[in-house]
Amino acid sequence: MTLADAVLEGNRLALARLLTQVENNTPEGRAAVNELFPHTGKAHLLGVTGSPGSGKSSLANQLARHYRQQDASLKVAIVAIDPSSPFTGGAILGDRVRMRDLAGDSSVFIRSMASRGSLGGLAATTAGAVQVLDAAGYGLIMIETVGAGQSEVEIARLAHTTLVVEAPGLGDDIQAIKAGILEIADILVVNKADLPGAELTERALLGMLQLAHPAPHVFYHHGFSKDEAIAIQEDGSDQLWLPPVQRCIATEGVGIDELIQAIQRHRDYLVNSGEWARRDRSRLQSELDLLLRETLLARWQERVPEARYRKAVQLVIQRQISPLQAIQNLIDGDSL
Amino acid sequence: MTLADAVLEGNRLALARLLTQVENNTPEGRAAVNELFPHTGKAHLLGVTGSPGSGKSSLANQLARHYRQQDASLKVAIVAIDPSSPFTGGAILGDRVRMRDLAGDSSVFIRSMASRGSLGGLAATTAGAVQVLDAAGYGLIMIETVGAGQSEVEIARLAHTTLVVEAPGLGDDIQAIKAGILEIADILVVNKADLPGAELTERALLGMLQLAHPAPHVFYHHGFSKDEAIAIQEDGSDQLWLPPVQRCIATEGVGIDELIQAIQRHRDYLVNSGEWARRDRSRLQSELDLLLRETLLARWQERVPEARYRKAVQLVIQRQISPLQAIQNLIDGDSL
Numbered sequence: 192m193t194l195a196d197a198v199l200e201g202n203r204l205a206l207a208r209l210l211t212q213v214e215n216n217t218p219e220g221r222a223a224v225n226e227l228f229p230h231t232g233k234a235h236l237l238g239v240t241g242s243p244g245s246g247k248s249s250l251a252n253q254l255a256r257h258y259r260q261q262d263a264s265l266k267v268a269i270v271a272i273d274p275s276s277p278f279t280g281g282a283i284l285g286d287r288v289r290m291r292d293l294a295g296d297s298s299v300f301i302r303s304m305a306s307r308g309s310l311g312g313l314a315a316t317t318a319g320a321v322q323v324l325d326a327a328g329y330g331l332i333m334i335e336t337v338g339a340g341q342s343e344v345e346i347a348r349l350a351h352t353t354l355v356v357e358a359p360g361l362g363d364d365i366q367a368i369k370a371g372i373l374e375i376a377d378i379l380v381v382n383k384a385d386l387p388g389a390e391l392t393e394r395a396l397l398g399m400l401q402l403a404h405p406a407p408h409v410f411y412h413h414g415f416s417k418d419e420a421i422a423i424q425e426d427g428s429d430q431l432w433l434p435p436v437q438r439c440i441a442t443e444g445v446g447i448d449e450l451i452q453a454i455q456r457h458r459d460y461l462v463n464s465g466e467w468a469r470r471d472r473s474r475l476q477s478e479l480d481l482l483l484r485e486t487l488l489a490r491w492q493e494r495v496p497e498a499r500y501r502k503a504v505q506l507v508i509q510r511q512i513s514p515l516q517a518i519q520n521l522i523d524g525d526s527l
Numbered sequence: 528m529t530l531a532d533a534v535l536e537g538n539r540l541a542l543a544r545l546l547t548q549v550e551n552n553t554p555e556g557r558a559a560v561n562e563l564f565p566h567t568g569k570a571h572l573l574g575v576t577g578s579p580g581s582g583k584s585s586l587a588n589q590l591a592r593h594y595r596q597q598d599a600s601l602k603v604a605i606v607a608i609d610p611s612s613p614f615t616g617g618a619i620l621g622d623r624v625r626m627r628d629l630a631g632d633s634s635v636f637i638r639s640m641a642s643r644g645s646l647g648g649l650a651a652t653t654a655g656a657v658q659v660l661d662a663a664g665y666g667l668i669m670i671e672t673v674g675a676g677q678s679e680v681e682i683a684r685l686a687h688t689t690l691v692v693e694a695p696g697l698g699d700d701i702q703a704i705k706a707g708i709l710e711i712a713d714i715l716v717v718n719k720a721d722l723p724g725a726e727l728t729e730r731a732l733l734g735m736l737q738l739a740h741p742a743p744h745v746f747y748h749h750g751f752s753k754d755e756a757i758a759i760q761e762d763g764s765d766q767l768w769l770p771p772v773q774r775c776i777a778t779e780g781v782g783i784d785e786l787i788q789a790i791q792r793h794r795d796y797l798v799n800s801g802e803w804a805r806r807d808r809s810r811l812q813s814e815l816d817l818l819l820r821e822t823l824l825a826r827w828q829e830r831v832p833e834a835r836y837r838k839a840v841q842l843v844i845q846r847q848i849s850p851l852q853a854i855q856n857l858i859d860g861d862s863l
Contacts, residue, residue, distance in 0.1 A: 488819070490858070504811075504812060504815055514564075515818060
């Protein structure tokens with residue numbers, strides 16, 4: 192029996208082993224993903240991102256717990272991504288703490304992945320891990336990212352529904368929410384809503400949302416006229432999604448069921464509007480483009496020593512040769 | 528005499544011809560950029576971006592006029608980028624209108640560039656055009672982009688100083704400012720400041736700025752402790768840049784001189800903080816990485832028919848083969 196077959200049969204140990212293979216980008220891992228891919232496409236992929244300190248991990252854990260309470264047949268997975276950490280040590284410790292929290296539920300699977308190599312590499316690896324979990328029958332897969340920078344935006348693109356989590360009163364130490372992340376938010380969560388300043392955080396998010404998502408503009412993108420756009424907006428029909436703001440206190444389980452309802456409404460919107468299929472296509476197309484560039488680059492890097500590349504960069508910064516000349520010399524293998 | 532030599536001597540016709548070569552990515556154009564590159568690195572590169580309808584073109588024209596009035600020895604160039612238009616027709620018409628506005632000043636050069644092919648291609652072409660103008664002695668080069676999406680963010684990365692231009696009261700037809708653009712704003716401009724709602728626009732921008740640029744966080748990135756960060760912030764020293772908001776009425780020339788002062792302050796900050804050299808290095812490094820990926824992809828596409836790629840995408844969407852398998856088949860030239 193292959194590793195892929197064991198994963199399809201629901202073997203958790205095989206699943207954990209395969210995810211390690213995928214993370215290390217081994218030939219065995221790649222072969223297994225190829226084998227499993229035709230079984231994918233059923234899971235609801237939920238991105239969870241936001242500022243560090245906003246309580247994303249607690250929120251993901253509580254969502255897993257409540258989903259399981261609501262539907263005993265649903266298998267739930269959490270993939271936690273840390274693009275900033277080159278080591279897996281912290282990630283593994285994190286897993287242990289979380290495992291305790293959700294201990295004993297064999298239908299919940301949690302996996303941390305740390306960054307190795309390029310962002311493109313991490314995005315490709317994450318896509319592979321999600322495909323493995325999807326094939327293994329996990330119907331809800333959360334992709335949780337640590338920060339809210341450009342890298343997280345790339346990874347959140349993997350999801351059908353993206354939650355952006357904020358919290359009030361985090362003080363000076365907290366990175367403010369990166370404005371760019373709001374463009375990809377389907378649902379905004381104000382976590383730790385019992386802290387002072389929750390109202391302020393919610394108002395700030397709503398203000399930014401209004402700038403980021405003027406509703407008629409959404410329709411213009413879909414080819415509606417201005418009058419049609421306004422009519423649809425007033426209808427509040429299936430064709431429109433305006434990101435709601437949901438308050439939660441994840442550690443106490445407050446607001447989690449309401450959040451799950453909002454996620455379900457977003458899923459219905461995606462399916463009814465045809466957006467689910469569109470996001471699926473667009474996600475696979477992006478993954479292909481990314482893999483093509485990364486694979487071409489990786490094969491080139493196998494052939495060319497890194498010292499030659501660094502030397503070329505130096506010559507360009509000193510303005511001895513142009514960027515194009517440097518790349519042509521490198522690709523054509525001329526001596527520099 | 529080569530085209531590059533003629534450009535170095537200040538021949539405007541040669542400059543226009545060379546920019547066309549660069550835009551069309553001809554072998555002659557590439558050779559000339561290689562020849563000119565050692566003469567670059569002197570210009571102040573000013574990105575001008577923001578919502579359509581915010582009056583960026585008028586603002587760029589007025590900036591050119593006022594810069595020239597303040598310093599008769601300064602040569603000013605405007606490169607206007609339209610990533611959304613595959614045709615140059617509109618761009619050429621735009622040039623004519625602008626030329627009339629700044630007619631007769633031989634120290635101002637305006638060039639529109641429309642998108643041909645990929646975004647990566649346009650960013651690379653724009654970089655080349657800016658290098659040509661830099662070598663030709665244009666001390667201030669504005670890179671004006673049409674919209675404010677991700678593509679414009681990529682192009683704005685080419686600049687030392689980035690202006691993000693907004694205007695009040697544009698109604699439903701206007702794309703709201705993309706939240707992501709604020710991350711790259713060095714100076715915010717509220718244009719058409721005589722229109723109702725200018726105050727509201729300015730307040731919204733300031734609110735978003737506070738979320739996007741909490742000052743201490745800037746210092747943490749530069750390795751300062753929290754206490755040092757607060758001290759520096761209270762000092763208002765050279766090590767800190769908090770993006771100011773400047774109101775203008777470009778069509779009447781109101782606020783333009785104040786905007787030029789803000790741009791000059793930003794230039795001083797860049798030089799004094801060492802950020803100028805850092806942005807230069809980072810810009811060239813990005814250009815190299817981009818050129819490497821684009822060149823590898825271009826050489827691959829020359830060898831592989833597009834129909835084969837499209838067929839591979841289709842097979843993946845139908846989940847017959849995995850993305851990785853599709854790419855491996857394509858790169859290794861196996862039949863699909």
